[in-house]
Each structure stands twice: as C-alpha cells, then as structure tokens.
Amino acid sequence: MxxxxxxxxxxxxxxxxxxxxxxxxxxxxxxxxxxxxxxxxxxxxxxxxxxxxxxxxxxxxxxxxxxxxxxxxxxxxxxxxxxxxxxxxxxxxxxxxxxxxxxxxxxxxxxxxxxxxxxxxxxxxxxxxxxxxxxxxxxxxxxxxxxxxxxxxxxxxxxxxxxxxxxxxxxxTPRIPSAFMLTEDNPRVFHHCTYLHSLQRFSHTHGHPGRIAVIGAGQSAAEAFIDLHDRFPSAHIDLIIRGSSLKPSDQSPFVNEIFAPRYTDFIYNKSVTEREKLISEFNNTNYSVIDIDLIERIYSILYHQQVAGEHRYTLLKHCSTEHTRHTEDSVALLIQNHSTGESLTKEYDLTVLATGYExxxxxxxxxxxxxxxxxxxxxxxxxxxxxxxxxxxxxxxxxxxxxxxxxxxxxxxxxxxxxxxxxxxxxxxxxxxxxxxxxxx
Ligand SMILES: Cc1cc2nc3c(=O)[nH]c(=O)nc-3n(C[C@H](O)[C@H](O)[C@H](O)COP(=O)(O)OP(=O)(O)OC[C@H]3O[C@@H](n4cnc5c(N)ncnc54)[C@H](O)[C@@H]3O)c2cc1C
Incomplete structure (x- = not known):
C-alpha cells in the first residue's frame, strides 16, 4: 500500500x-x-x-x-x-x-x-x-x-x-594537531585518512613532491613513510615523532588474549581505576606502535642511506610541530625538539598527518x-x-x-x-x- x-x-x-x-x-x-x-x-x-x-x-x-x-x-x-x-x-x-x-x-x-x-x-x-x-x-x-x-x-x-x-x-574522526588547519584549497597538508586521494590531487596540480613530512609514530605513519619512499625515490622525507623511538606493536600470544571476547566481561566488571590501569598496560597493542616488519624496513632504509652517504630520510625524535606557515610553494613547520629545547623551521611541499583518530x-x-x-x-x-x-x-x-x-x-x-x-x-x-x-x- x-x-x-x-x-x-x-x-x-x-x-x-x-x-x-x-x-x-x-x-x-x-x-x-x-x-x-x-x-x-x-x-x-x-x-x-x-x-x-x-x-x-x-x-x-x-x-x-x-x-x-x-x-x-x-x-x-x-x-x-x-x-x-x-x-x-x-x-x-x-x-x-x-x-x-x-x-x-x-x-x-x-x-x-x-x-x-x-x-x-x-x-x-x-x-x-x-x-x-x-x-x-x-x-x-x-x-x-x-x-x-x-x-x-x-x-x-x-x-x-x-x-x-x-x-x-x-x-x-581524524585527529588534527592544533598547529594545523586543514582547508579544502590547500592540498599540501592532509590527514592520513585521505592519503591516496590527497596524494593524487597534489601530484595532479604540483607534480612530484620533493620535501615531505610525515607526522606520527603509529602504523599509519610507518605505512605512509614506506609508501612515499617507494613512490618518490628522490624525495626527502622526515618522519617526525614525539617519542624517543619507533616501537613495535605487541602481538604476542599471551598479550593477544586481551582481544578474546571473554575478556570484555573481565574488564567490564572491574572498577574504573582498574580498567584504566589495564587499558594503559596494553596500550602498546594498538596505539603509537608499528608492525615489526615495517620498523625493520624503515631502519634498513635509514641504514642504507648512510652507506650511500645520502641524507634524504630523517627520523626527527622528541619533536612536535608548534606552528605552521602556509605559502604558495610550501608549508613551513616550526618544530620544537623537547629533548634539546631547540626549535627549527623546515619547509615542506607536503605534510601527512598520521596523527590518529578521536x-x-x-x-x-x-x-x-x-x-x-x-x-x-x-x-x-x-x-x-x-x-x-x-x-x-x-x-x-x-x-x-x-x-x-x-x-x-x-x-x-x-x-x-x-x-x-x-x-x-x-x-x-x-x-x-x-x-x-x-x-x-
Ligand atoms: C587505516 C586503518 C586500518 C585499520 N586496521 C585494522 C586492523 O587491521 N585490525 C583491526 O582490528 N582494526 C583495524 N582498524 C580499526 C578500525 O576501527 C576497525 O577496523 C573498523 O573499521 C571498525 O569498524 P566500524 O564500523 O566501527 O568503524 P568504521 O570502519 O570507521 O566505519 C564507520 C562508518 O560510518 C560511516 N559514518 C560515519 N559517520 C556517519 C554519519 N554521520 N552518517 C552516516 N554514516 C557515517 C563512515 O563513513 C564509515 O563507513 C584500522 C583502522 C584504520 C583507520
């Protein structure tokens, strides 16, 4: 009817x-x-x-x-x-x-x-x-x-x-660090969730990027770093991370039991404080961690450039972006090193925010x-x-x-x-x- x-x-x-x-x-x-x-x-x-x-x-x-x-x-x-x-x-x-x-x-x-x-x-x-x-x-x-x-x-x-x-x-929902503002008319900065589309869009109008920043220390950042390395063999790529090292995700069998369906009952029945403790204990199964094979590939890329005497790839540790300046030809990042207290400004053609989700x-x-x-x-x-x-x-x-x-x-x-x-x-x-x-x- x-x-x-x-x-x-x-x-x-x-x-x-x-x-x-x-x-x-x-x-x-x-x-x-x-x-x-x-x-x-x-x-x-x-x-x-x-x-x-x-x-x-x-x-x-x-x-x-x-x-x-x-x-x-x-x-x-x-x-x-x-x-x-x-x-x-x-x-x-x-x-x-x-x-x-x-x-x-x-x-x-x-x-x-x-x-x-x-x-x-x-x-x-x-x-x-x-x-x-x-x-x-x-x-x-x-x-x-x-x-x-x-x-x-x-x-x-x-x-x-x-x-x-x-x-x-x-x-x-993509997490965008406060130093960045993403706009439709700026193809130079984008979140990893639009990676392939944004890369294609950039290449269409600007050709191959020569200077690239990847921000983040998780699986997406590692995947982007390796993909950009493979795609643009002559590009300079900085991987900018807040921490002191790239860390592997724990996929070992005892730890993996936290993903068993029965574990949901176990954690749900705990107090708020105990839950927080458990979640933080196992954070390294999912957050800011990378599959070990990708870590080994990145390490090998950095090692081989030493052998070749090149300086195209850098892991910038202890660093966060405090400020950005957009120009017609680049995005300048004001990067603060929290270990040395120094700050430096670097210009990039492209910046990929592999900064996670809210x-x-x-x-x-x-x-x-x-x-x-x-x-x-x-x-x-x-x-x-x-x-x-x-x-x-x-x-x-x-x-x-x-x-x-x-x-x-x-x-x-x-x-x-x-x-x-x-x-x-x-x-x-x-x-x-x-x-x-x-x-x-
Ligand atoms: C790159 C990436 C890789 C991942 N790989 C793994 C993995 O290997 N293993 C794993 O366990 N987890 C992985 N995850 C975690 C991921 O959250 C889950 O895999 C899975 O996507 C969760 O499914 P979901 O349906 O809850 O959310 P989503 O897959 O995010 O789906 C949500 C859907 O809702 C739609 N939507 C959102 N808002 C609205 C709205 N207002 N109206 C209508 N539609 C809307 C979106 O378009 C989307 O299609 C990965 C996450 C990412 C980002």
Missing part, C-alpha cells in the same frame, strides 16, 4: 554507519530472523556513496593486523556463509590463499571481503546518507518511545525517519538528547544508560573503550558484540507494537 505523502517512515532500528561494526550487526540480525516471530524493519545509513573500508589508506604494504579467522562472523558461527573462507571459496582463491601461508591478508583484500558481504545487504543500506542529529519525540506523558533521525541525502536534501532503536557505529562524534549526533543521557555510560551489552523517560534503545559500537576494553574500536570482538546487541534489539522491538509505516529503502 503506498504511504500517505506526509507519513514519516518508521523503523524498528536505524543503524548509522555501514562499516564492519554494523555489517557484523546486519549478519547477526539476519541469523536471528529465523527464530523470531517477525523480522525487524531495519535501515542502515552510510555517508559514503558506496561501501569502502578506509579506502584511502590501502597502499600496497597495508596488511591486516588481525587474523582472517577473526572476520565478521566466524568466531561466533564458523558455518556462516559470510565467513572470509567462504568469500575466498566464492572468489575461487581458497587454494592460492592457503598456499600463501598467511594469517594476515592485505587490507585491499579485506576491503574486498567486506564489500562482498555488504553487497548481500545492499537493500538495507542507504548510501550517500549522512546522519546529522537524533531528536526525541516527546509523548504526552513526557516519555520518549521514538527518535527522529535527521539526515542529509546524496542530493543535499534533509530527511527525517523515525525509529524505536538506534545503533551508532560511526568510527573515528572518538566523540556520537556525542555530537546525540546532542539534542543530552538532557536524558548523563555521561554516556553503556551497559555490558552496549546500550546507553539513559534517564527513565527515554524508552528508546540506543547502542554504541566503537565508543566504549574505557568500559569494554581496547578491542572496542577494533575488529576482534565484532561477531560477539553484534550478537549481543542483535538479541536485545529483537527483544526490545517485539515487546512493542509493529511499525505502522514501513519505508522502502
């Missing part, structure tokens, strides 16, 4: 973001469908025009930092058709993949796997749709059973759809609900603890590191987290009347 013109489309669930977290949720919801009295009306919004997983960072040396067996579903349901192994089988590459003898596929291949999964759920996702904010529908009693999700579609038009429950899986966009999206939300604490099953008046269920994926541990922003617990949330979503939706207006996606 066609909808009346003015009807606001209504859903059991709107999921915002269609990255790995909500993709895993789509699989889990699909599995539970068979045991439920009715399916849920679900729609996902994705602001990109098509599925892509960190596509601007997919350089030839970018590899997964997690085993392919920790895909979207296998840890929970190894017989799922959405496993990485089934993907390889469908693509007729299973034998060759086995011959590679590797647990860590390239990120290019993993992106292709995720795209392949997303294609199975394409009718449930609106691409090019950016959620702007979530507003309460306050009923006569003051209670909120429905939320309005305001979004902007790919034509720039605002849309409103209402939902009983919401899952925000927005990922990280996780606060959920707070902006939910700002209109601030009166009901307190301090964004979540239950063990990732539901926001809200004021009693707010009945709608709101779940967060990727914003719970301080309560659920370091795996929260990564891929390792996705199959279990998705199932925990999906079960509650079914229970919640089935306790309430079915949506009356169902929009076609």
């Amino acid at each position: 066609p909808l009346p013109q003015e009807a606001t489309p209504s859903y059991d669930l709107i999921g915002v973001g269609f990255g790995p977290s909500n993709l895993a949720l789509a699989i889990a919801l699909d599995e539970l469908k068979t045991t439920s009295t009715r399916p849920l009306n679900v729609v996902f919004y994705e602001k990109q025009k098509q599925f892509n997983w960190h596509s601007n960072t997919l350089t030839p040396q970018s590899k997964m930092q997690i085993s392919f067996l920790k895909d979207l579903v296998s840890l929970r349901n190894p017989t799922s058709p959405f496993s990485f192994i089934n993907y390889l089988h469908q693509k007729d590459r299973l034998v060759e993949f086995i011959n590679l003898g590797q647990f860590h596929p390239s990120r290019l291949e993993y992106n292709d796997y995720l795209k392949w999964v997303s294609a199975h759920f394409s009718e449930r996702c609106i691409y090019g749709e950016q959620a702007l904010r979530v507003e309460p529908q306050i009923g006569k009693t003051g209670e909120i059973e429905l939320l309005d999700v305001i979004s902007r579609d790919c034509h720039g038009q605002q849309q409103t759809r209402q939902t009983k429950s919401l899952v925000l899986s927005l990922g990280g 996780r606060s966009s959920h707070r902006e999206a939910l700002a209109p609900l601030a009166d009901y939300l307190g301090d964004f604490k979540t239950t063990r099953n990732y539901r926001l603890e809200t004021d009693k008046r707010l009945k709608s269920a709101i779940y967060l994926q990727g914003f719970n590191e301080s309560s659920h541990g370091l795996s929260d922003s990564l891929l390792s617990i996705l199959p279990f987290r998705a199932q925990e949330i999906a079960k509650e979503l079914y229970e919640y939706a089935l306790e309430r009347p079915e949506c009356q207006t169902i929009a076609s996606v």
